[in-house]
């Protein structure tokens with residue numbers, strides 16, 4: 001028995017290298033054939049499922065457009081944060097590289113942020129309300145073309161032409177720095193007659209903030225509006241900055257009056273550093 005077993009094993013060994021090679025080739029081809037066969041069965045179902053969710057053109061069939069329209073669909077995800085004020089959140093509105101590039105440009109010309117003064121206010125009486133540093137950059141000044149792309153995208157989501165936008169105000173908040181709650185729109189009763197009005201604001205967060213630095217809406221859904229609100233307090237709807245994400249809110253109601261719930265501020269940064277690019281959008285075209 002032993003010798004027979006041995007001889008069988010020996011027999012296998014005696015097949016030699018060419019036969020082993022042929023055997024391997026045989027199994028390899030068998031495997032290849034099987035995999036092609038199976039994948040042929042699988043591929044159509046997998047592909048059609050992908051196509052169902054991705055091919056907007058096929059599902060919705062774009063309409064013929066006017067001269068300035070698009071012949072394709074655009075998908076820009078957003079989340080409604082609030083109806084009072086009307087506030088939308090856009091995850092991944094800009095890429096990490098775009099954010100880094102904007103910060104790099106802004107860093108060269110930062111100055112202490114200033115404040116539009118109300119009747120009777122002075123720089124001295126308003127000290128501490130807005131403590132960030134910032135700089136104004138128009139899209140045409142950015143040779144990388146990134147601000148132009150961002151501006152274009154903001155115009156698409158607001159459907160307010162980019163000619164209505166002020167230059168980007170890029171802001172840096174260091175630890176302890178903040179902007180007390182305020183309106184972006186200018187009430188003529190407090191600021192005097194206005195040539196135009198800010199309709200909406202778009203904030204593009206250029207950095208994450210480890211702690212603090214939230215954009216806060218204290219009067220969201222008319223809460224805290226009993227007249228006792230302390231403007232330095234960070235209460236109400238808080239939006240934590242996330243790099244690349246956008247926040248859009250409207251300062252005017254559809255009928256053109258100032259939305260009192262659009263009061264907002266920037267909570268003090270507790271850990272880290274906050275960078276944000278702000279675009280104020282007006283009701284009429286801006287020079288420049």
Ligand SMILES: *[C@@H]1O[C@H](CO)[C@@H](O)[C@H](O)[C@H]1NC(C)=O
Nearest residue numbers: 252253254255256257258259
């Ligand atoms: C505008 O709309 C608001 C909210 O609906 C309303 O309270 C206000 O009176 C309106 N103002 C004018 C001038 O129509």
